[in-house]
Amino acid sequence: MDELKQVFVQESGEQLDALEALLLELENRPDDETTLNGIFRAAHTIKGAAGMVEAAAVEAFAHVVENVLDRLRNHEIEVTTELAALMLACTDQLRVLVAAEAGAADKDEAQIAADSARLLERLNAYGPAGQHAAGSPRVVEPDVQRIPSPQAGHNCWHLSVRFGPDVLRQGMDPENFLRFLETVGNIRHLETLADSMPAAEVMDPELCYLGFEIALESAADKQAIEDVFAFVRDECQLAILPPNSKVGDYLELIESLPEDSLRLGEILVRVGALTADELAEGLRAQSGPAAGEMAQEARQIGEILVAQHVVQPELVAAAVAKQTQVSEKKAHDAKLIRVPADKLDHLINLVGELVIAGAATSLLSHSRRDGELIESASLLTRLVEEIRDASLQLRTVQIGETFNRFQRLVRDACKDLGKDVELLISGGETELDKSIVEKIGDPLMHLVRNSLDHGIEAPAVREAAGKNPRGSLSLNAFHDAGNIVIEVTDDGAGLNRDRILAKAIERGLVDAEAHLSDREVYDLIFAPGLSTAEQVTNLSGRGVGMDVVRRNLQALRGTINVDSQPGRGTRLTLRLPLTLAIIDGFLVVSANRSYVIPLDAVVECIERPVAEHDRNYFNLRGQVLPAVCLRESFNLPGERPTRESVVVVQYAGQRAGIVVDRLAGELQAVIKPLGAIFRHLQGIGGSTILGSGEVALILDISALIKISGQAEQRLLARPEQRSA
Amino acid sequence: MAGLASGALFIQFDTLFRGCCLHALGGSDYVKTIMLVDDSATVLLSISGILTKAGFQVVTANSAEDGQKKLAGGTKPDLLITDLNMPGMNGIEFIKVVRQKAELRFMPILFLTTESQQAKRAEAKAAGASGWIVKPATADTLLNTIKLVLR
Structure with missing residues (x-):
């Protein structure tokens, strides 16, 4: 027995043990997904391994077992005592089959085969109607009609391929397909189409913009040629015309090609209906200046070609019609001006x-x-x-388009998850900067997926909780004081405070004894590596997402907040600036240096008596607020003035006071980003140039508040220093 | 027009491939590395046997987590072949994770599948896979498929 067989026998034995244990567990817990998946996977592994060592008997038997288990896993059939017993019998039979493969069976072959047949018959009762042993029936291509046509085309297959834009990102190289085509035939002629290639400055080098028109000389059948493109079949536009196709087929192909203003002759050459020589001949015969309306010119070439019996008149008509379509589209585009x-x-x-x-x-x-x-x-x-x-x-663009993309996502995800969720969209007409829209798509998608996956319960659970079995997920956008607010709200189970806290303590993110407010606990979901999902699914739940979402938003000067009510739902609120270029600011001065606080963060300004200078908090009409002193934070030189001012700022529901020397009023600040070497500076969001020519730094309020909070916590952690 | 088009073609392939995958063009004596991830020891042994015989260097991992560890440990495969059905992290999740690594963004990824798992194909493709190999595969089919995706 060779090494491979040995490994197979050993592995199958392990898998069969696991299968048996899981089957027994299934009787106690018939609806446990993990168990069902484990059972399926065991059978699947045995089948796959059997195929590898060409153990046909094991493979065929495992295949049928796997099919029934797959139906079980998909809840198409129910777990019954009978079925469980049958499955256990099948497990035993698989053991015998594997042993037979190793030449160690204690029964004779005929008996084993008879046992298998008996079990298979019983299994068939659970299989889908008309189940076949293996594989799906192959669709038989109808016979291709080959009509001899001495004038058009050559004796080649004609392939028209437009690769999907993501082909490179999926690790495929278009060139490889062309090289591989050479294994089924000879490429006689190849035209590269780069018409969809945008201007260099907007071109994304990671996308593929290419298409190919190929004349392939091959004795292979259509299926074999199509199989070359199997991996990209769904994303690319592929047309395969057999040699000497009817003219009508070429016409259809021209109609279906992506719009571009190619000249008639070139289209004809590209579809392979004409050779370049035939076109050149036509061009030579065309007398007079070549200038003039493109369609008209095309018509002229066409007429000449027809007159010379080089192409069929219908072919010319189709190409001309195509060019007319292109120019009509251009006229329509003129109402909108495209600006780089x-x-x-x-x-x-x-x-x-x-x-x-x-x-x-x-x-x-x-x-x-x-x-x-x-x-x-x-x-x-x-x-x-x-x-x-x-x-x-x-x-600015409307956010509606971004929202609408989620309709499909929600629908597909619901299908996958077996949930029923209605997506409600409002505020789609809210406008915001295009560069922001482009960047919030991914974070939003993540939030929506999270809600679908973890927030909204399965219909049965909802019904049991007295809720509408159909869940609702709403996306809402509106403007609020210089910000755009986007809310992702679901009516699901809400966040589980205890579980988040337990998980955070387990991960060492918070102290076991720490007393946290609800908001602080909910905020923990944005911490790296925290996921409370019990079962990780394809959609989300690996705990790698929410921290990335928050980081992406922070890069846009935005924030994210979470509100949740157990059993009622969760609302995630995203706040983003309307634009990234200009803000209304409030100018303050500390140690003769100017700083700008974004005006929408400013709540009010008050004066601070000398007596309070040493405290890092202050009293605002009975409310205690933390105070951040700019002089201390930025280590500014010089004496503190006798009268300081406090700018009360609010950010994401948190308030704090920023202590400055003096106030200098409102201004409009054009944000000039800081250079890359200042990227790690905390508390500074950018810079601006004042009317006087002086440079002022723009304060990053959220970072400042966070820094002051951290400083406070450090202080609290070391009480002896505090009292000192 | 034809000249311009092939010029553009050159730019794309040049910047993308000559630029990113310099190591893959390091002469004819460069041995290509294929990472194989499957929880079944039988599959690992048989496929790696075929690949080694065909002159590839093969790195095997018996789970997605193991594969991740090996990738993090400095293995830079020219091709990844992974099973979809694995305990722990499944193949689709694994493909997603691998695709997020900057240096592996353009690496071809093939996944092992069966005739009965048609629906999984679209899902794996969406996760970033390049193509698939139907199990059980003959050595010819396997090597042909690899030839299609590997430069």
Whole structure:
């Protein structure tokens, strides 16, 4: 017995032991998914291994067993005592079959075969109607009609392939297919189509934009040629025309090709209906200037070609019709102006500079105390603001399109998960910056999947809880004070506070004795590596997602919050800035340095008495708020002034006071991103240039609040220092 | 037009493949590495036998977790072949995880499947797989499929 057989016998033995144990467990817990999956997998492994060592008897028997188990796993049939007993008998039979394979069976072959046949008959009662032993019936291609046509085409198959954009990302190389085609025949001619290739600046080098028109000389049948493309069959557009196809087939192909303004002759060459020589001949015969309407020119070539009996008239008509379609589409496109994104970015940048220059003028006019100048400057400022808003709007798109993409996702996921969920979309007309829309698609998808997977319960569970068996998931967007808010709400089971906390303690994320508020506990779901899902599914639940979601949002200067009520549902609230380019800011000064606080974070400003200078908290009308002193945070030199100001800021429901030397009023700040070396700076979100030409740093409020909270916790953890 | 098109073709292949997969073009004596992930010892042994005989270097892993460990440990395969049905992390999850690694984004991934698992194919493709091998595969089928996806 060779080594492979030995391994097979040993492995099958282990799998059969596992199968038996799981089958016995199944009787106690008939609905346990893990058990069902384990049973299926054991049978599946045995079958696969048997195939590898060419143990046909084992493989055939295991195949039927696997089919029944698959139906069981998919809840198409129920677990009964009878079925469990039958399965156990099958397990025993598999043992005998494996032993026979190893030449160690204690029964004779005829008896084993008879036993197998008896069991198979009983198994068939559980199989799908009309179950076959193995494989699916192959669809028989109808006989291809070959009509001799001396004028069009050559004696080659014609292949028209447009690869899907993601072919490279799936690890496939289009070139490989072409090389592989050579194993079924000879490529006589190949045309590469790069018409869908966008301009270099918007081209994504990871996408494939190519198509090929191929003339293949081959004795293989259509199935064999099609099989070459089996791996990309679903994503690519593939048309295969047999040698000497009817003209009508070529016409259909022209109609189905992606739109482009190829000239008639080239289309004909590409579809292989014509050779390049025939086209050149046609072009030579065409007298007069080549300029003029493209369709008209095409018609001329076509007429010449027809006159020379090089192509059939219907072929020309189809190509001309195709070109007309293209030009009609162009006329329709004219209502919308396509602008390269970089031109738009340049405009926004200029508007930003204009805002700064306007601020400088306004500053100057106030210092001159010239009434008329002030009035004229303020008019200018208002107009500049309008221009700013209008030009920012050029970049905005409605979020509805992004939302609508989820319809399909929800539908498909529901099918997979066996749930019934209605997706409600509102606020789809809310506009936000295109660059933001592009980046929130993935985080949103993750949240939606999470809700479907873990939030909303299975219909039976919902019904038992007195809820509508049909779950609802809603996506809502609206504007709120300079932010766009996106809510993902489900009416599922809600977050399980105890389980999250237990898991976080287990992972060492929080202290076992820590007293956490509900919000703090819920926030833990964003910690890396935390998933409370009991069973990991294909959709989500590996605990690698929520921290990534939060990180992605933070990169966009956004935040995410979670609200949950046990048994009632969960709401995730995403807050994002409307644009990434310009913000309304509040200018403050500490140690003669200017800082900008985003205005939508500012709640109010108060003065702080000297007596409170040493405290890191302050009293706001009875409410205790943490205080963040800029001088301390940034280690600024110099004495603290006798009268400090506090800017009360609010971010994501949390309030804090930022202690500064002096307030300097509102301004519009054009955000200039900091260089890469400052990327790790905490508490600073960017910089801006003031009207005076001075550079001011823009404070990252959420980071500042977090830093102050952490400092506080460190202090609390070491009480002796605090009292010192 | 034809000249321009093939020019564009050149740019794409050039930047993508000559650039990213320099190591795969390191001369004819370069031995390609194939990582094989399957929980069945029989499958591992038989397939790795075929591949080794065909001149590939084979790294085997008996679970997705094991495969991840080996990838993290510095194994840089030119091709990954994985089973879908495995205890612990399943093949589809594994494909997703592998695809997220920057250096493996364009590596071909084949998965082992059976005639009866048609529905899984689309799911695995969506996860980033390049293609599939139907079990049980003959040495010819196996090597032909590898030839199709491997440069």
